[in-house]
Amino acid sequence: MIRLPAFTLPAPVGAIVSRLPQFPPALALVAALNLALGRVIPREPLEPLLGKRIALVVTDAGLNLRFYLGPTGFHAGLAAGEPDLRISAAARDFLALALREEDPDTLFFSRRLLMEGDTELGLLVKNTLDAIELPRIDAGDFSPIGLIERLMRLR
Amino acid sequence: MEMKLSLAPLPYYWPRSRTLAFYREVESMPVDIVYLGETVCSRRHELRAADWIDIARAIAAAGKEAVLSTQALIESESDLKVVRRLVENDGFRVEANEMGAVRLLAERRVPFVAGASLNVYNERTLALLARLGAMRWVAPHEMNRAMLEALRCGAPAGVECEVFAWGRLPLAWSARCFTARHFNLQKDTCEFRCIEFPDGLEVKTRDAEDFLVLNGIQTQSHKVHDLLPDSAALREAGVDIARIGPQSSGTAEIARLFRAAIEGSLTPGEADARARPHMPADPCNGFWHGRPGFERVGDRGQKSP
Amino acid sequence: MNQAAAPAPARIELVCPAGGLPALKAAVEHGADCVYAGFKDETNARNFTGLNFDQAGLREGIRHAHAHGVKVLLALNTYPTSASFPRWERAVDRAADLGADAVILADAGLMEYAHRAHPELRLHLSVQASATSYEAINFYHRHFGIRRAVLPRVLSAAQVENVVAHTPVEIEVFGFGGLCVMVEGRCALSAYVTGDGPNCTGACSPGKAVRWEQTAEGVETRLNGVLVDRYAPGERSAYPTLCKGRYQVGGQTYYAIEEPASLNTLELLPELARAGIRAIKIEGRQRSPAYVAQVTRIWREAIDRCLRDPAAFAPAPAWIAELNKVSEGQTHTLGAYSRPWK
Numbered sequence: 194m195i196r197l198p199a200f201t202l203p204a205p206v207g208a209i210v211s212r213l214p215q216f217p218p219a220l221a222l223v224a225a226l227n228l229a230l231g232r233v234i235p236r237e238p239l240e241p242l243l244g245k246r247i248a249l250v251v252t253d254a255g256l257n258l259r260f261y262l263g264p265t266g267f268h269a270g271l272a273a274g275e276p277d278l279r280i281s282a283a284a285r286d287f288l289a290l291a292l293r294e295e296d297p298d299t300l301f302f303s304r305r306l307l308m309e310g311d312t313e314l315g316l317l318v319k320n321t322l323d324a325i326e327l328p329r330i331d332a333g334d335f336s337p338i339g340l341i342e343r344l345m346r347l348r
Numbered sequence: 349m350e351m352k353l354s355l356a357p358l359p360y361y362w363p364r365s366r367t368l369a370f371y372r373e374v375e376s377m378p379v380d381i382v383y384l385g386e387t388v389c390s391r392r393h394e395l396r397a398a399d400w401i402d403i404a405r406a407i408a409a410a411g412k413e414a415v416l417s418t419q420a421l422i423e424s425e426s427d428l429k430v431v432r433r434l435v436e437n438d439g440f441r442v443e444a445n446e447m448g449a450v451r452l453l454a455e456r457r458v459p460f461v462a463g464a465s466l467n468v469y470n471e472r473t474l475a476l477l478a479r480l481g482a483m484r485w486v487a488p489h490e491m492n493r494a495m496l497e498a499l500r501c502g503a504p505a506g507v508e509c510e511v512f513a514w515g516r517l518p519l520a521w522s523a524r525c526f527t528a529r530h531f532n533l534q535k536d537t538c539e540f541r542c543i544e545f546p547d548g549l550e551v552k553t554r555d556a557e558d559f560l561v562l563n564g565i566q567t568q569s570h571k572v573h574d575l576l577p578d579s580a581a582l583r584e585a586g587v588d589i590a591r592i593g594p595q596s597s598g599t600a601e602i603a604r605l606f607r608a609a610i611e612g613s614l615t616p617g618e619a620d621a622r623a624r625p626h627m628p629a630d631p632c633n634g635f636w637h638g639r640p641g642f643e644r645v646g647d648r649g650q651k652s653p
Numbered sequence: 654m655n656q657a658a659a660p661a662p663a664r665i666e667l668v669c670p671a672g673g674l675p676a677l678k679a680a681v682e683h684g685a686d687c688v689y690a691g692f693k694d695e696t697n698a699r700n701f702t703g704l705n706f707d708q709a710g711l712r713e714g715i716r717h718a719h720a721h722g723v724k725v726l727l728a729l730n731t732y733p734t735s736a737s738f739p740r741w742e743r744a745v746d747r748a749a750d751l752g753a754d755a756v757i758l759a760d761a762g763l764m765e766y767a768h769r770a771h772p773e774l775r776l777h778l779s780v781q782a783s784a785t786s787y788e789a790i791n792f793y794h795r796h797f798g799i800r801r802a803v804l805p806r807v808l809s810a811a812q813v814e815n816v817v818a819h820t821p822v823e824i825e826v827f828g829f830g831g832l833c834v835m836v837e838g839r840c841a842l843s844a845y846v847t848g849d850g851p852n853c854t855g856a857c858s859p860g861k862a863v864r865w866e867q868t869a870e871g872v873e874t875r876l877n878g879v880l881v882d883r884y885a886p887g888e889r890s891a892y893p894t895l896c897k898g899r900y901q902v903g904g905q906t907y908y909a910i911e912e913p914a915s916l917n918t919l920e921l922l923p924e925l926a927r928a929g930i931r932a933i934k935i936e937g938r939q940r941s942p943a944y945v946a947q948v949t950r951i952w953r954e955a956i957d958r959c960l961r962d963p964a965a966f967a968p969a970p971a972w973i974a975e976l977n978k979v980s981e982g983q984t985h986t987l988g989a990y991s992r993p994w995k
Contacts, residue, residue, distance in 0.1 A: 238703055293675075296944035299979045302913070304890055309867065312893075313702055313860035320703025323941045324673035324710075421836055422786040423812055431788075447761075448788030451795070465783070465839055467852065469732040472762025476796075490844045490853060498735040519842050520835040520896075523807035523989040526910055530902050535995040551909055552901040553880040559900065562909065567835070569845060634848070640877060641845035 219258040219269035222249070227266040238321045245314055246270060250281035278310040278318075351583050351610050353603060354381035354510060356593045357417040357443075359518060359563055361542045364394040370594065371403045375410035377600050378607040381589065382407045383443055385417040385434065389525070389564045390427050391538065397433045404440045417443040420465045421521045421565065443486075454480040464488050464512060465521075469495065471502035484508035486591065489517055489573070492638035493585050500586040508588040513575035514602055515593020516548065516561060516568040516629075517641060526562040535565075546596035547628055558629060571642055574631035576620040579609045581636075598626030665925075665956055666932040668726065668825060669949045672704045672939055677714045679946040680723075684953030687724040689757065690714060691938065695737075696744045697728040698781055699938040700855030708747065715752050724754035730779035731855045732760045742766050749774050757803070758782075759838060761793070768797040777825070778802035781851065783838035787819035794822050801825055803934060805837045810921055810990045814928035823931035829948060830936025831981060832916040832988050834896050842895040847877045863893045889913060889982045897981070913982030919952075919968040921990055922959040944979050951976060 230236060242262040249258040261270045282290075286305050289295035297319050300306035308315040355374060358367065374382055384407070385400045386392050395403075404414035416434045419427060434442055435452045444450045445463035453460040462468055462477045462485040474485055487496055489512055500509065527549055528538035542549075548561030548568055558570040575582060575590065582590055590610075592602055602623055609619035620631075634643035669685035671677035680688045691697030693705040706714060715725045727748040733741035741760070745767045748756050755775035758764045759782040767776055776793075780803040784790050793799045801823040804813060817824050833840070837851070844850030847862040862877040872884045874893045881898035884890050891897040891913030900909045916936070918925065925933070933956070935948055951972045959966040977983055988994055 241702075293941065293943045296941040296947075296979055298892075298940055298981075299944065302889060302891070302981055302983055304872075304884070304887065307865065307867075307872065309865050311861075312863035312865065316704075316860040317702040319941075320672065320701065320939075323675060324703065326675055326678075420839070421807065422789070423808060425815060428786055428788060446786070446789055447782075447784060447792045448786040451788050451792035454792075467732055467760070467783075467838060469760065469853070470735045470738050470762050472738060472765065473760060474762075476761055476765055488852070490841050490850060495734045495736070502735060517841070517845065519845050520840040522835045522910075523809075524834060524911070524995050530905075530909070534993050536992060549902060554883055554899060554901060554906060555880045556901065557879070559879065562902070567842065567910070635844070638848075640848040641841065 218256055219260055222258050223260045223267040223269045226260075230266055233325055235321070235325075238317070238324075241317055242314060245277040245311070246274070247314075247318075248276040248279040249287070250279060251284050251287060252281055253283040253285075276310060278308070278314045280315065280318075281307045281309075349588075351579070351587060352380040352589045353378065353606055353610070354383065354589050354591045355379045355599070355603070356512065356515065356591050357383040357385055357387045358594045359388055359566060359568070360546055360548065360594075360596075361389070361392045361394065361540065361564065362546055362596075363543060364399075366546075367395060368403070370599075371407065373600060375406060375412075377603045379412065379592065379603050381413040381415060383415045383417045383591075385419075387417050387419055387445060388521075388566050389542075390419060390424070390430065391535070392540070392542075392564075394543075397430055401437055401440065408440070413441070415441045415443050415461055417463065418445045418449040420445040420463070421523070422446055422448055423523065441483075450477065450480060450482075457481065459483040461510075462486065464518075469499075471499050471504070474499065474507065475504045478504040478507050482507060484510055484589070486510045486512065489519075490635055490641070493581065493636055494638060496587070497585050509586060510589035510591055511575070511582060511587045512573065513579070513582065513590035513592065514606070515573060515595065516570070517573045517632075517635075518566055518568055519560070519641075520567040522565050522567070525565050526567065527564050530562065569632065569642065570629050571632040572627050572629050573633060573635070573641070574620065574623070574627065575633055575636055576606060576609060576623055577616045577646075578633060578636055579606065579616045579619070583610075595626075595628060601626050664960060665930065666825075667949070667952055667956055668932050668934040669945060669952075670830075670935055670938040670940065671714065671945065672699065672937075673706070673942075674710055674714055674717075675942040676938075676940075676945045677725075678717060679942040680949050681718055681721050683946050683949035685723055685949050687726050687754070687932070688714075688718060689726040689728055689934075689938070691728045692744055692747070694740075694744075695731055695853075695855045696733075696741055698730050698779075698851045698855045698857075699728075700731075701939055702860060704939060708751070711753075712751055719752070725752075726755045726757055726777060727753040728757040728779065729763070730757050730759040730781045732781075732852050733763060734853070738762070742770075745771065745774075755800070761796075764793065764797045764799070775800050778822075779838075780805050780827070781838040783836050785816075785836070787816045790816065790820050790822050794820065801932065803827075806833055806916060807836055807989045809992050809995075810924050810928065813925070813930065813990070817929040824929070825932035825934055826918075826925060826930050827916055827936060828918045828933035828952065829976065830915055831892065832911065832914065832986065834911040834988075840896075843876075846879050846895060858892065858894045865893075891981055912984075912986075914984045914986045915976075915980035915982070916988045917973070917976055917980070917985035918987060918990055919955055919972060919976070921987065922955060922968075923963040923966050926959060926963055940979075947975060947979055 407414040443461040462482040464486040525535040527542040542564045548563040551560040561568045605619040608614040635641040637645040666686040668687045669680035671688045671690045691705045749771040757777040757779045759779040776799045790802045803825045843857045849856045849859045864875045896910045897913045
């Protein structure tokens with residue numbers, strides 16, 4: 194397995210992305226989550242998430258992805274008001290978490306991951322994802338350049 | 349039969365003369381049982397085991413039951429030596445505060461008191477200890493009324509039940525001395541600074557709320573666990589003995605007010621109101637009501653700020 | 654698999670945490686001798702949302718571990734109340750039926766049940782039983798035939814050696830991970846503030862009581878409203894446990910109880926081996942499979958090297974660096990094993 198290199202998205206990228214509509218990236222995220230739901234991600238342990246507003250803030254990309262879990266699956270949400278749970282980290286660290294290269298608590302101790310709002314929901318998400326048996330993914334698919342390209346394509 | 353009153357072992361480190369004067373005062377306090385001994389830190393030496401046994405004699409001569417309490421955290425061979433010395437004393441009952449003391453007492457086949465730190469949360473554990481000689485048990489501080497009543501239903505007959513009813517809650521023990529740490533000292537060279545804090549060293553949160561007190565290796569609540577308003581409920585729940593924790597002043601008055609509430613000459617509410625001036629901090633009673641320990645639950649079960 | 658390649662049967666078992674099946678498999682793959690796990694309820698002291706095993710998961714976990722020669726120890730180390738006792742009994746029965754290699758218990762009444770109902774089942778004394786002396790450990794040995802005891806993180810290395818010398822029970826010590834500064838089983842700090850604690854509900858600082866909030870003065874962490882700490886930008890953060898908070902004492906604001914740091918006893922390995930300890934426990938059932946893999950791999954290598962040539966053993970700087978990275982506060986301490994810490 195290739196180790197994910199340390200990187201931060203260059204500031205100009207964050208500045209551009211933060212001015213883009215945030216809805217399409219959130220749609221892409223919920224589409225991916227819905228593909229996994231019930232197949233890779235078990236539905237039952239996530240029941241307490243029903244109706245809760247979640248925001249993933251990709252700090253260096255200037256992305257604020259808001260979504261919620263409804264009875265039929267995840268939905269991109271534009272609902273006003275504070276999310277019930279907000280998880281903030283840089284793009285690189287979100288990827289490292291997804292690839293299981295980094296332990297969330299490790300990122301949290303070094304202030305690279307911040308969880309605000311309902312901590313119980315955050316633990317539920319973290320522990321449910323940790324309990325999933327994932328096939329190995331090649332970190333090479335997530336090179337900084339490729340990632341930026343894909344983020345830009347989400348426009 | 350009316351509920352009896354006991355005095356917990358002195359958790360703080362007071363100068364010898366002050367400790368001796370306190371226990372002379374205890375001889376005339378309206379308590380039935382007095383627990384004696386150093387239960388917190390083996391380095392404290394103003395009084396030795398022999399001194400505590402002398403005090404026990406005086407307490408017994410004053411018509412009270414004297415009990416020798418063992419240290420809760422045993423680390424070294426010399427700590428064990430003190431436990432053996434107390435266990436092998438002739439004449440005074442012993443309160444066991446860890447399972448090593450239970451083993452030694454059971455071997456000698458003498459009746460003993462099972463202390464709160466033995467974590468007796470169910471009647472199976474209590475029955476086991478009773479077979480080994482426990483004639484009384486002290487409920488863990490976290491235990492609430494419902495848990496206690498459920499346990500009492502299946503409890504072996506004849507084992508007395510005691511509940512900590514007044515004082516700062518002993519919340520935790522550590523190998524580390526937090527008082528020494530405050531003065532940037534190591535425990536082995538602590539200069540016995542805890543002697544400067546007769547009610548513990550106060551800890552506030554960063555937004556200046558009172559929170560804990562440090563008592564050497566022990567951490568206590570800043571708030572005073574106060575079950576005076578619940579004294580009738582204690583009796584209903586089958587509690588035989590209410591335990592009062594010593595504090596630097598007002599201990600005798602607190603004992604008198606508990607006595608008055610038990611005998612009915614004051615209502616629990618009246619007794620509690622009169623106890624307020626003797627309370628070193630705000631009261632709490634959450635543990636008894638199945639709530640976070642630092643909460644105060646009123647007569648009708650409502651939470652007050 | 655490291656198991657097959659190990660040079661000799663390990664005289665010190667490496668006991669690794671598993672909060673779920675992927676973590677269990679990571680521990681097995683990277684060289685654990687035993688993994689410890691719990692059911693998804695308050696029968697164990699890491700009762701956190703989404704963590705731990707249901708019956709099917711544990712069956713699969715035990716099958717996988719046994720297929721690779723690794724043992725599974727089941728933690729049932731909270732204190733049952735009278736009302737809940739039957740559920741804890743059933744949990745012991747389930748552990749025995751599923752083929753767990755041992756159960757880790759704290760409550761004496763439950764231990765008596767396990768000893769009577771399942772005489773073949775190995776009993777380990779949990780750290781939650783607060784047994785710090787050989788007299789206490791020998792009490793459980795005499796009455797329930799316990800085979801192993803896990804020592805609370807409060808004894809110095811010399812005191813550990815003295816315990817080992819005076820008991821027939823195998824001694825397991827914590828080697829790495831989150832550091833309970835308080836005697837386990839005797840800490841009601843979390844219960845005092847939240848109503849939930851390790852003894853009765855198996856959760857220290859439960860998630861539902863924790864709030865992180867960005868404020869003008871920094872990120873604040875509160876436990877049921879009590880301010881545990883406030884972090885300036887860039888400051889390392891800690892678990893929201895009350896013992897790792899910063900408080901005001903006598904006009905000073907500091908970590909009044911303990912700094913956020915993990916226990917790491919790598920450098921004491923030869924000393925602990927000489928003392929005769931039989932197992933080293935890695936803390937962290939609440940951590941991810943990534944943590945379990947990283948920590949297990951390093952400790953496997955360290956134990957193997959130490960047992961091969963204890964005199965020449967020194968922890969590799971790369972091990973320490975990698976372990977610090979996954980540590981609370983990104984640093985480590987010898988804790989009570991070193992007298993000056995006390």
